Amino acid sequence: MEPVTVAVPRKGRPLEAVLDRLAGHPSAQRVVDDVTETLRHEKAVTKGEATPDAGVYERLAAYSDPTDPYKADYTLLRDDRAGKPRRVVFDSLTLDVADVPVRLVGREEPFRALRKHEFALGFDSADLVLEEVVGLREEPLQSIADVNERIDPQDTDVRVVTGLGDTVYHTLMGDRDALGVDALDRTFLDGYEGALCISPRYERLVEAVIGLDALDGVEFVYPEEGEEEEAAIADAGLGVYLTVTGSTARAHGLSLGERLFPSETVLMENESEMRTDALAAVRDAIAADVDTELPVA
Structure with missing residues (x-):
């Protein structure tokens, strides 16, 4: 055969x-x-x-x-x-x-x-x-x-x-104290306006999994060349990135929010x-x- x-x-x-x-x-x-x-x-x-x-x-x-x-x-x-x-x-x-x-x-x-x-x-x-x-x-x-x-x-x-x-997750993460919120989830995103740090290669993916309505008033920002994604998100205050354990995000003072989509x-x-x-x-x-x-x- x-x-x-x-x-x-x-x-x-x-x-x-x-x-x-x-x-x-x-x-x-x-x-x-x-x-x-x-x-x-x-x-x-x-x-x-x-x-x-x-x-x-x-x-x-x-x-x-x-x-x-x-x-x-x-x-x-x-x-x-x-x-x-x-x-x-x-x-x-x-x-x-x-x-x-x-x-x-x-x-x-x-x-x-x-x-x-x-x-x-x-x-x-x-x-x-x-x-x-x-x-x-x-x-x-x-x-x-x-x-x-x-x-x-x-x-x-x-x-x-x-x-x-072999699941990892595109996860919402941010500085909850700076944002003044208890939960980082889709409900929070619906009313959020401001910077959202993402990897440039995931722009269309993020638009799909968050939805265009929730992104009204949101401005995408990106890590500088060679900059670690979690560090860039910490500077921006809020972002979306792939996580397995989330330890690197926490090391940068970020809280893990809702898992937006399984990868x-x-x-x-x-x-x-x-x-x-x-x-x-x-x-x-x-x-x-x-x-x-x-x-x-």
Whole structure:
């Protein structure tokens, strides 16, 4: 049987979420653990937190075996960090899912690869979907049902199937004493006028999850280049940023408010490309029994 190809990120938390989700399928656990360990080590090397025992090309050759599709293959990308080092990232791997061979193929932008009809199935951050194709409305967007309902069918055939449960949150945070409020929530935002500090890459997402009505009278401000987001929010008094534990925000004197939207890796499908039973079987197997903040609509 020809493998079903699925687009996945090349590195980072979204790729780890995909690998964790697929690790429960037969014969996948060992190879998935190897990939995760390899990529974490290479990230540490790129950040200068680990010392490699060989050059990057020697490491790449040692990790990869292109002759065996059931062993992970890797490739090199130029990283954005100082010096623009080459970084070892994921390229491809075949796993069996629902008795179907599935070829995971690394892409820098899986969502856009689905939009261009290069794949029927793929994984990417839910944030990217919100930033690129979700329509902006007066009311806030709060669930996956909203996400799919707000995608213009004339714009793309891609729809979100489910989240994978690797949840962090876009959280409202601010200096409650300076603002003179007890609770930082949507009710407070409805009446707030003033500066709201956000990362520039999340502007459209924030507009979607807060809603245009609540943003009337709000001015977006942004961190200076190289400035930590939480530090910039502390200077502005109020902002929205991704949080896991919130410890960095608290260290800057910020209080955590309402979680505005869960950020997860999501499984997506291009509906016009879902033409075979094998694709449907793989989609359904991946989506089954996921503990997620973004349940199937």
